[in-house]
Amino acid sequence: MRYADIVLPVPLPKLFTYEVPNEYHGTLAAGQRVVVSFGKKKLLSGIIFSLHNNKPEAYETKPIISILDDKPIVTLSQLKVWEWMADYYQCTLGEVYKAALPSGLKLESETRIFYNDEFEAETEMPEKTQQILDFLAAKKYSTISEINQFSGLKSCHHIIKQLIELDAVVVNEQLKGSWRPKTEVFLSLHNNVRNENSLRDAFDSLSRAPKQLEVLMLFLQSTGGVSEAMTGKEVLKKELASKAVNSSTAINELIKKEMLVQVKRNVDRLLTSKIENVQKVKTLSPEQDSALQETLKGFDENLPVLLHGVTSSGKTEIYIHLIDQAIKKGQQALYLLPEIALTTQITNRLKAHFGEKLGIYHSKFSDDQRVEVYNNLLNNKSYRVILGVRSSVFLPFSNLGLIIIDEEHENSFKQFDPAPRYHARDVALVLGQGFKSSVLLGTATPSIESYYNVQNNKYRLVELTTRFEGMMMPEIIVVNTREAQRKKMMQSHFSPQLLEHISEALSNKQQVILFQNRRGFAPFMECMSCGWIPKCKHCDVSLTYHKHIHQLICHYCGYSSNVHATCQACESPTLNLKGFGTQKIEEEIGQIFPDASIARMDYDTTRSRKGYENIISGFEQGEYNILVGTQMVTKGLDFDRVSLVGILNADQMLNHPDFRAFEKSFQMMAQVSGRAGRKHKRGTVIIQTSDPEHPVIAKVRSNNYAAFYQEQIEEREQFNYPPFYRIIHLTIKHKNQNVTNQAANYLAGLLRSVFGSRILGPQVPPVNRIQDHHLQRIMIKYERKASPSQVKKLIRDCINQTLANERWKYVQIVNDVDPL
DNA sequence: AGCACGCCGACT
């Protein structure tokens, strides 16, 4: 095989053919990583997709520069999933590759500019050039982006080019960013002193070096005693060093005197905490046990099972039993959770059961740690279970027997940007087919699509209707805010009933959760005189005010701006903070209950690595009385002292212009209500709304999922929405608004000639400009029974025909399959 | 997506 087709991390819809150097003939396989040169100078790592002997006719091939692995790091079954994804989600293999591997396994070159020491200037050069040269001379070498940053230039290309011509600098491409094993230094007793006599002599010889003596004693203590130390037991150097002040010189002296020896060893980054005693799997309640048996029956029929269990019904225990069984059969298990539900609570619980068999794959982990999880699984080391977020469907499983998708209804399983815009639940089902794994979808509030699959006998349904350990479903009180407003009884966002219940809970030393879904209601500034609102320079959105840094930030492109004292339009000093976010609620509730301690959980307070866990554990331990939060508070948290949950504004969710708004509202309200109540004490939920008779609220109140589903499914059928129809969104982007509009109209016309009334739009999406690109959107709704691949091919043809047109060949068209 | 090339307007 003399040629290799290689997947490269570029969004181009093809593979690239490189020549295999002679010495590698017959030694390569699909899935191995190679380094190749791409374009004029770039070095990239890519994945061998296939090997063949077809010499390309149209171009000269470049050779593969080097081979990074002796054996494939992407398995054949992974490559199959990649291919399926690229096809189903209409993206390129390169985009899948980018998403699939942790960046530590993807190498890319970086241009380094080296200063030439022998250089002597013959003529004077411009000031800027001289500055950059001085900068390089001081640093020896630097990168383009560093120089740009230093010089404040948008591009330093011209200057560098000049310097190259003058021989003042040389450039060089350097591969960077590769993962390296972590090493730590261990100490053990030197062979010379591993008997009592010589050890005694050693002690004697240290009589005038008290510090070294102290350290040696500490070392012996750390090994667990002299006899242990004699066997060569090792102690972490940094741990020993931390036991005495200024001990590092003493340690190094002892090494020099050949009393201690040090060795560097590769250590696992993930085995930081010691594994506690592995817990036995708990016995299940009768309800749980029969649910487990039902689930197994479904698995026997080779059907995915939808486990519909009310909140706090103990689904996790069932999962643990299933995982345990899979491991006993020698299989692997994958437990998928949405990002925000992957808390220490659940991690600790699983760790207690599965110990070092458990691997965790999470975006808050460093990239090095993710590489280690990847390698652990690839080399079949310790992991048998992976608890992870959406991207863990990309891990190199070899014998996946069980997949659990918990909180199956969660939208965050769908990746929105960048491509691949995949839904982890749907990819997991495909993954499961490949391995013939058992698949379990768990939730208290199934998505309409999944429940429909139950009705159609594509999934088996298992229900858990009772809460764990005698917990009762909460009492739900609906408060009419319109009426309260009319009677002028609303105190800002709080109804008298809600305030009454809060103060009652507080005086009973119980905790309160206040839920505010702030979607579209983030705090922003507005001029009270002229109505001017600070907007993003590059996007069609108002800037969001962030109190902690006192800045305005664009949530779409990250643009930030200082807060000005005066209005930029009319110059009057009347800029006011507007909006109804969690921060506002936090402040106001603090004024009403000055003695309560309040925590806030939202995008801002949980961005840092520890922020999220601090808030949760603080609330758990009763440091806070009230927790104010966005949808984050609804996910998989079990608190023991929460007696009251307040939903501040249900209307906001219900009035969203989206066909899934009711579904999302029901799920959100049901989930957040599930946080109320403790063992043997019924919790209370207060829902504030201006429309207490709203059918969705009625179903939440009666906890009647089936009725809710019935209503929704009829609506979906009537208006041709999923699950009866499939949806594809095409977003057309261009810097010039006219070009965007024309291209969108042309494309929509083409599509209509093929699909007729299945085409909607083009329409301007709610946010019509992002990063200086104007947007238009076309929606394609087509019957579920139509062949998706056929439909997608026809759509591709229309897109290609549009892009072939000279006038809009620079238009970007983004494909979102099954959008949410 | 990145990156280089080259065209063209802005300032010395």
Added chain:
DNA sequence: GTCGGCGTGCTC
């Protein structure tokens, strides 16, 4: 006259 911004094309 040069500098540097941005539009255009190419990547095995």
